[in-house]
Amino acid sequence: MTERVVFEGVRLVDPLAGVDEVRDVAVADGVLSAETPSDAERIDARGLILIPGLVDLHTHLREPGGEHKETVATGTRAAAAGGYTAVAAMANTDPPADNAAIVQAVRDLAAAAGSCDVFPVGAITRGLGGETLAEIEEMVDAGVRVFSDDGRSVPTARLLRNALTYAKAFPADVVLAEHAEDASLTDGGQMHEGARSASLGLAGRPAEAEEIIVARDLAVARACGGRLHLCHLSSARAVDLVRRAKAEGVRVTAEVTPHHLVGTDDDLVTYDTMKKMNPPLRTAEDRDALRAGLADGTIDAIATDHAPHAVEEKDLEFDLAPPGTIGLETALAVVLTHLVEPGVLPLMRAIEAMTSAPARILGAVDHGGPLEPGRPANLAVFDPSAAWTVEPPFASKARNSAFLGERLRGRVRFTMLRGVFTVADGKPTR
Amino acid sequence: MNDHLLSMHDLTAADVTRILDTAGSFREVGSRVIKKVPALRGRTVVNLFLENSTRTRISFELAAKRLSADVINFSAGGSSVAKGESLKDTALTLQAMGADAIVVRHSSSGSPLQLTRWVDAHVLNAGDGTHEHPTQALLDLYTMREKHGRLDGLRVAIVGDVLHSRVARSLSIGLVTVGAEVTLVGPPTLIPPEAPAWGVEVSYDLDGVIPKLDVCYVLRVQRERQRLEYFPSVREYARLFGLTSERAQMLPETALIMHPGPMNRGVEIDSDVADRPAAVIEEQVTNGIAIRMALLYLLLGGTGEAEAA
Numbered sequence: 001m002t003e004r005v006v007f008e009g010v011r012l013v014d015p016l017a018g019v020d021e022v023r024d025v026a027v028a029d030g031v032l033s034a035e036t037p038s039d040a041e042r043i044d045a046r047g048l049i050l051i052p053g054l055v056d057l058h059t060h061l062r063e064p065g066g067e068h069k070e071t072v073a074t075g076t077r078a079a080a081a082g083g084y085t086a087v088a089a090m091a092n093t094d095p096p097a098d099n100a101a102i103v104q105a106v107r108d109l110a111a112a113a114g115s116c117d118v119f120p121v122g123a124i125t126r127g128l129g130g131e132t133l134a135e136i137e138e139m140v141d142a143g144v145r146v147f148s149d150d151g152r153s154v155p156t157a158r159l160l161r162n163a164l165t166y167a168k169a170f171p172a173d174v175v176l177a178e179h180a181e182d183a184s185l186t187d188g189g190q191m192h193e194g195a196r197s198a199s200l201g202l203a204g205r206p207a208e209a210e211e212i213i214v215a216r217d218l219a220v221a222r223a224c225g226g227r228l229h230l231c232h233l234s235s236a237r238a239v240d241l242v243r244r245a246k247a248e249g250v251r252v253t254a255e256v257t258p259h260h261l262v263g264t265d266d267d268l269v270t271y272d273t274m275k276k277m278n279p280p281l282r283t284a285e286d287r288d289a290l291r292a293g294l295a296d297g298t299i300d301a302i303a304t305d306h307a308p309h310a311v312e313e314k315d316l317e318f319d320l321a322p323p324g325t326i327g328l329e330t331a332l333a334v335v336l337t338h339l340v341e342p343g344v345l346p347l348m349r350a351i352e353a354m355t356s357a358p359a360r361i362l363g364a365v366d367h368g369g370p371l372e373p374g375r376p377a378n379l380a381v382f383d384p385s386a387a388w389t390v391e392p393p394f395a396s397k398a399r400n401s402a403f404l405g406e407r408l409r410g411r412v413r414f415t416m417l418r419g420v421f422t423v424a425d426g427k428p429t430r
Numbered sequence: 431m432n433d434h435l436l437s438m439h440d441l442t443a444a445d446v447t448r449i450l451d452t453a454g455s456f457r458e459v460g461s462r463v464i465k466k467v468p469a470l471r472g473r474t475v476v477n478l479f480l481e482n483s484t485r486t487r488i489s490f491e492l493a494a495k496r497l498s499a500d501v502i503n504f505s506a507g508g509s510s511v512a513k514g515e516s517l518k519d520t521a522l523t524l525q526a527m528g529a530d531a532i533v534v535r536h537s538s539s540g541s542p543l544q545l546t547r548w549v550d551a552h553v554l555n556a557g558d559g560t561h562e563h564p565t566q567a568l569l570d571l572y573t574m575r576e577k578h579g580r581l582d583g584l585r586v587a588i589v590g591d592v593l594h595s596r597v598a599r600s601l602s603i604g605l606v607t608v609g610a611e612v613t614l615v616g617p618p619t620l621i622p623p624e625a626p627a628w629g630v631e632v633s634y635d636l637d638g639v640i641p642k643l644d645v646c647y648v649l650r651v652q653r654e655r656q657r658l659e660y661f662p663s664v665r666e667y668a669r670l671f672g673l674t675s676e677r678a679q680m681l682p683e684t685a686l687i688m689h690p691g692p693m694n695r696g697v698e699i700d701s702d703v704a705d706r707p708a709a710v711i712e713e714q715v716t717n718g719i720a721i722r723m724a725l726l727y728l729l730l731g732g733t734g735e736a737e738a739a
Contacts (some may be wrong), residue, residue: 190539198622201561202538202595271540315518319536319559 030419032211052369053085083380164226238287308398493722567600590649
């Protein structure tokens with residue numbers, strides 16, 4: 001059932017429309033309405049902020065194959081709880097999403113759950129093997145726009161060139177998303193290589209591993225003209241490379257995660273496996289460069305890299321624990337608390353980086369605003385002053401948050417997907 | 431003393447002195463016919479050795495037994511995952527059995543610190559991955575102090591694969607803590623670029639360092655490092671960084687030659703160098719038992735019979 005509802009006195013922040021004002025926002029029949037229907041439910045939304053539903057370019061939903069970590073149902077519920085109305089589901093499932101059947105199955109599971117739209121990402125190479133191209137056309141035909149072998153880089157420049165070039169055959173604007181780390185330098189690596197890794201006795205993943213692949217990929221994209229997206233940038237020099245490439249007109253976009261915008265390798269001193277990431281948390285200089293890159297638009301979007309793992313998988317020795325943190329339920333609050341409140345990033349830019357920018361990259365035309373009459377009511381409403389502590393229970397099946405125990409400000413109160421509440425009064429409805 | 435011994439960073443210079451002094455009083459126990467004191471009677475010490483190490487395990491076992499503790503050896507090859515039970519579950523099991531101290535050897539850096547979050551027992555790091563090996567460092571400090579009569583101002587070179595060596599980390603930290611001058615020597619690929627932050631010097635020229643040393647501490651070099659391209663060949667390694675007979679001649683007469691064992695004779699140390707009087711490698715082993723007795727005694731709050739011993 002779609003709602004007829006009006007958020008009264010809400011602060012509307014809508015980057016695509018260039019709007020930041022206090023007003024009433026009405027929803028009827030699944031779309032935003034210019035008029036408030038007389039029978040609309042009235043919600044006193046004074047002090048709350050209404051934004052387009054968040055869009056995540058980088059979510060691991062784990063289904064099929066990793067249902068003990070997360071399912072499409074639990075992952076999309078976590079997404080809704082965090083204010084998301086659309087997420088891109090990474091292809092590294094088991095079996096991987098390297099064909100139309102898996103893509104369709106994931107989308108069907110999401111539709112049945114009804115919490116959040118899911119845009120499956122297709123694998124670039126068959127079985128994520130890094131050797132032969134997956135059958136990209138049948139996945140494009142099934143609606144896939146983003147392809148990625150996330151978890152590792154396309155191993156050779158030649159294969160990347162062929163993939164980017166081949167993708168130009170399709171009228172839809174296909175984008176290749178790269179996990180940029182040179183495997184020869186990260187093999188066995190547990191954390192950022194530097195003074196910390198040297199004293200902790202953990203093998204390093206050096207920043208130049210990212211820089212090398214970013215430079216290679218930009219050179220290839222510049223030469224063949226394909227559309228490249230760089231996942232979860234983590235190093236200052238990679239940001240510089242992207243900045244220069246964009247100035248030269250290379251068709252590249254980039255994302256950064258909340259944890260890379262906040263954490264550093266100093267966080268690893270207690271061997272806390274929740275802080276183990278690929279790419280790793282790096283230095284304060286890298287973190288500051290990521291923030292600057294996000295502020296000036298070099299980095300287009302904030303993406304969670306939501307990576308759920310079972311409790312027993314993270315409760316292991318550091319080198320045996322898998323990398324990654326969940327992020328869907330904390331992303332907005334982390335960005336508000338660590339970037340917007342201290343004045344590092346204007347609210348409008350933060351919301352843009354979490355809504356309209358990723359929606360554009362993903363080709364999710366119904367998401368990311370503008371929140372104008374007649375447009376689908378995909379939106380989120382949050383209380384910017386609500387303080388809360390990151391702790392279980394989560395809507396996600398997993399609990400491996402890098403922010404466990406942290407006090408954050410900003411909590412989602414309502415999420416609507418095509419005019420249906422997926423979160424009401426702070427609680428997921430499904 | 432803290433509740434645990436995880437890293438040489440846990441210890442002040444005064445702590446080190448106290449441990450070495452305590453070890454000194456236990457050293458004599460090992461030369462008796464009946465090598466036993468009742469200091470830890472009724473206490474349970476678990477040797478949790480999840481990485482192969484006969485030498486260190488036997489040393490800890492003897493140390494605990496000479497203190498009259500009940501000793502349980504829990505060994506398993508490979509990782510906790512390989513044996514099907516997680517480290518956490520293993521730790522909880524030992525906890526439930528009433529372990530007072532857990533001596534842990536593990537291939538994963540940081541695992542002793544993780545253990546302290548899961549159990550109440552005192553945790554002793556007996557070597558974790560490429561992180562630290564504090565009991566080795568302490569027995570080395572004991573040996574150096576015994577032979578030279580002091581640690582402050584001692585000039586020590588640690589030679590070899592520092593990058594992968596938990597011994598080098600712990601010993602560097604310990605030596606810097608007690609005021610010694612440390613130089614790390616090895617191929618640049620095997621010395622962390624950030625090592626100077628530990629308060630040590632770095633040199634790639636062993637011949638230039640050797641004539642000024644009080645202690646030449648030689649690390650084991652694993653042949654697999656060559657396969658991973660850290661150096662071109664064992665032959666070239668030995669020529670540049672091996673403690674050959676010729677190099678040993680250049681050492682001052684009073685200088686000690688030390689090695690944590692097991693040695694690769696002919697690689698990092700020439701066979702006849704290892705057998706010289708200046709090489710105190712067996713004494714390191716003997717002192718290891720006394721150091722481990724001292725640590726168990728101090729951590730478990732023994733009954734004061736150490737002094738009587």
